[in-house]
Amino acid sequence: MKRIISKILSLVIMTGLLVISFTACGKSKDATSAVEDRVVLASEAFNREGIWFGFEDYVTKDEEIKYILVFDGKGNVTRYKTFKPYIDQARITFADLNGLSDEEIIELAKELDKLIFEEEIKEKISDGTYWIEELSRFVNNPDPDSPPEDRERLQESLDAALALESKMKEAVYQEPEAYPFTLKIETDGTGNQTSKEFLKYSYLDSDLDASGRFITDDLTMDEVNQWEAKIEKEDELDISPRSENMTVYDMQFSGFIHLVEIVGDKQPIYSFDSPDTEGIEVD
Structure with missing residues (x-):
């Protein structure tokens, strides 16, 4: 009887040890999974090859992507304009990315950037037609009471227009170029912690606001000579991190407040850089 009791006690103890062992293994596995949700600093995110999508409100299937940034992993970024109001074809949403490869996304970005440039040119030429006709009418049928200098000014404006x-x-379309980017940090009151971070970069964009001036009667030839179809502009983008992934169909997006990338089944946790991060502007 004592032997039987002893065997039973041994089995109970062994069973308990096995339960504890399996429980410990389970906890170890969960901890490993949590560690895989790795923190990714902004400098790390942008210093590798990647495609990022700029937007205004929320990542949803119908949200319009305003521009696409392509990072080359060498400290440079290329910006493509992918949205223009009132041009139906110049529109891409997060839903449109579904099933596309990186190469197809970049090709689509190039097509939209070119389309938008060409449509903007057409729009400005069309807007100016009426005003050129009006200037021509005033020049060809001048007010007999108007002073000669007014007639000369109108003729100069017509010539310039x-x-x-x-x-x-x-004007010939010029494909966007890659420009170096920098990261800029603003610190908190202590000067030791990051309170804000910005992505700064240059890009080529159409200079069509200035071209709209030919619809007035004071355009000069100097302004015409200075006009270029595209000029270099600068952007400084707030990159406050987002706290969770966003889903559209079977795509997962994550990143920053107005800029995200496709992350697949990963769960990266994006974060500000610290003030002592190498190569970053501080305050």
Whole structure:
């Protein structure tokens, strides 16, 4: 009887040890899974090859992507304009990314950037037609009571308007270029912690606001000579991190407040850089 009791006690003890062992293994596995949700600093995120999508409100299937940033992993970024109001074809949403490869996304970005440029040129030429006709009417049928200097000014404006119209018709699309980017940090009151971080970069964009001036009667030839179809502009983007992934169909997005990338089945936790991070502007 004592032997039987002893065997039973041994089995109970062994069973208990096995339960504890399996429980410990389970906890170890969960901890490993949590560690895989790795923190990714902004500098690390942008210093590798990647495609990022700029937007305004929320990541949903119908949210419009305003621009696409392509990072080359060498400290440079290329910006493509992918949205223009009132141009139906110049629109891409997060839903449109479903099933596309990186190469297809970049090709789509190039197509939209080119389309938007061409449509903007057409729009400005069309807007100016009416005003060129009006200037021509005043020049060809001047007010007999108007002073000579007014007639000369109108003729100069008409000449400038026609010259700018011709220049715009000859404008050739220029594909976006890669520019170096920098990261800028603002610290808190202590000066030791990051309170804000910004992505700064340059990019080529159409200079069509200035070209709209030929619809007025004070355009000069100097302004026409200075006009270029595209000029270099700068952007400084707030990159406050987002705290969770966002889902559209079977795609997972994560990143920053107005800029995200596709992360697949990963769960990265994006974070500000610290003030002592190498190569970053501080305050």
